[in-house]
Amino acid sequence: MKRCALALAGALWLGVGTVAQAAPDARRGEQIYARCMACHALAYDRVGPRHCGLFGRVAGSVPDFGYSPAMKKSKITWNERTLDRFLSAPLKMVPGSSMTYDGIPSAQERADLIAYLRHVDQTQACRAQAPPKR
Amino acid sequence: MSFFQTSDPAAARRLFLGKSGRVLSGAAVAMLAGKEALAAKAGPSSASDLQILNTALSAELEAIAAYQLGAESKLLQPPVLELALSFQGHHKEHAAVLAKTVEKLGGKPAQAKTKYAFPVDRLHTQADVLRFAASLEQGAVGAYLGAVPLFSHGELAKAAASILGDEAMHWAILRQALGEVAVPAAFVS
Numbered sequence: 551m552k553r554c555a556l557a558l559a560g561a562l563w564l565g566v567g568t569v570a571q572a573a574p575d576a577r578r579g580e581q582i583y584a585r586c587m588a589c590h591a592l593a594y595d596r597v598g599p600r601h602c603g604l605f606g607r608v609a610g611s612v613p614d615f616g617y618s619p620a621m622k623k624s625k626i627t628w629n630e631r632t633l634d635r636f637l638s639a640p641l642k643m644v645p646g647s648s649m650t651y652d653g654i655p656s657a658q659e660r661a662d663l664i665a666y667l668r669h670v671d672q673t674q675a676c677r678a679q680a681p682p683k684r
Numbered sequence: 685m686s687f688f689q690t691s692d693p694a695a696a697r698r699l700f701l702g703k704s705g706r707v708l709s710g711a712a713v714a715m716l717a718g719k720e721a722l723a724a725k726a727g728p729s730s731a732s733d734l735q736i737l738n739t740a741l742s743a744e745l746e747a748i749a750a751y752q753l754g755a756e757s758k759l760l761q762p763p764v765l766e767l768a769l770s771f772q773g774h775h776k777e778h779a780a781v782l783a784k785t786v787e788k789l790g791g792k793p794a795q796a797k798t799k800y801a802f803p804v805d806r807l808h809t810q811a812d813v814l815r816f817a818a819s820l821e822q823g824a825v826g827a828y829l830g831a832v833p834l835f836s837h838g839e840l841a842k843a844a845a846s847i848l849g850d851e852a853m854h855w856a857i858l859r860q861a862l863g864e865v866a867v868p869a870a871f872v873s
Contacts (some may be wrong), residue, residue, distance in 0.1 A: 571859040585830070585873060588743050594801035617736075641732070641834065650736040651830035674798030 571658050579666025582659050589649075592670055593679035598649065603680025604628050605671050609644075612681045621647030633664050733840055734791040736831050737782050740844065743827060744779040745796040747820055748772055753802055754813045764810060764861065768817065771854050778847050785840075821855035824848075825837050825872050 589597035599612040606629070610622035624644050626632050636643045637660045639653040654660050670676050751772035754760060760768055783793035807813050828848035835841040852872060860866040 582824050582873075584819065585826030587819050588825075588827035589739070589831065591801075591803075594803075596801070597746055627860065646735070648735060648739050650732070650739045650834055651827065652833045653830070 551580075571661065574663070574665035576666040576669040578659075579662035579664070579669075582654070582663045583666055586663075592676060600679065600681070601667055602635075602671060602676040604667055607681075618644075618646055618648045620644050621648070630664055630668070633667070634660050637663065639642040700760060706803060732834065733790055733836055734786055736834055736844075737786050737789070737840070738791065738794040740828070740831060740847075741779055741782040741786065742794045743824060744775050744782060744795065746800055747775040747824065749796065749800045750802060750817065750820055751775065753800075753804070754807075757807060757813055759807065759810050759813050760811060764814070767857070767861075768813075771817070771821075773856070774850055778850070781843075785843075811862060814858050818855055818858035818862065821851050821858060824851040825855055829872065 566600075586598075586601075590593055590599070592601050594600050595612060595615050599615045599617070603612075606627065609624045609626040609628060610617040621644055624647075625637070626644070637654050638657075640647055640649045640651050641652075654663065671680075751768050754768050755765060755772065784792040803816065807816060825848055828844050828851060832841045832844050832848065835844065856866040859868070
């Protein structure tokens with residue numbers, strides 16, 4: 551009986567560790583993007599830099615945008631992996647960043663948001679607004 | 685009488701504006717600008733507090749400019765214009781108190797840009813302006829929510845939460861004006 555209970559507990563524990571994450575959904579990501587809109591826009595710079603042209607861009611490289619020294623020196627190139635890490639805790643990845651936001655703890659939400667950013671980045675309208683890459 | 689209990693929209697607006705403006709300015713000034721001891725106690729982490737305050741200040745300054753754009757657009761009917769100007773007034777109060785706090789903590793307050801990029805080509809009607817304002821207010825709620833846990837001082841977090849509450853009210857009123865459900869969910873994120 552005791553062995554049975556241990557086996558069940560083990561199975562439950564394994565189950566918790568392997569909860570399947572849904573495929574990234576750009577539509578859900580668009581809703582999450584509303585949180586970014588205090589400071590960011592897709593096509594133009596605001597308190598934060600524009601997101602069009604984000605993928606493959608070196609952090610701190612949008613011309614004429616006033617980045618923090620920390621972001622300028624970060625040497626990050628934005629892609630799914632670096633965005634996921636940054637969005638989980640911006641100030642842990644880039645201490646001193648102006649993006650004073652606690653982060654998005656949910657891996658699913660980050661994946662959805664990144665899927666949305668990837669989706670819009672590929673649109674013609676967004677490409678037209680992307681700054682030249684350095 | 686509560687804002688929600690009156691059937692006269694003008695009276696409701698007067699009641700709402702009269703109450704919210706006074707409550708916010710009094711509470712925020714007391715919590716932020718009036719705390720001499722807070723500045724004195726600011727420890728090594730105050731640099732990050734300053735950065736958070738200055739990022740918030742930058743967003744508030746942009747919001748002031750955005751409401752100015754809306755006010756000058758000639759697209760807003762008088763009651764909506766009055767509402768927009770009152771919300772702009774709140775943002776001015778937020779900005780003033782944030783700038784003062786940055787100075788008290790030994791920092792240099794962020795300045796308004798000489799020019800802001802706004803989607804003017806997409807603002808053709810009153811609803812467009814309201815939708816634009818609502819998106820900024822929703823974003824502000826998310827930004828303050830994401831900033832509150834980062835403050836090293838509980839007093840600053842509390843003051844930021846006070847501003848968050850005000851932005852959330854703006855967002856709800858703007859949604860209502862657009863004919864949307866004013867409060868769409870039990871939690872904001």
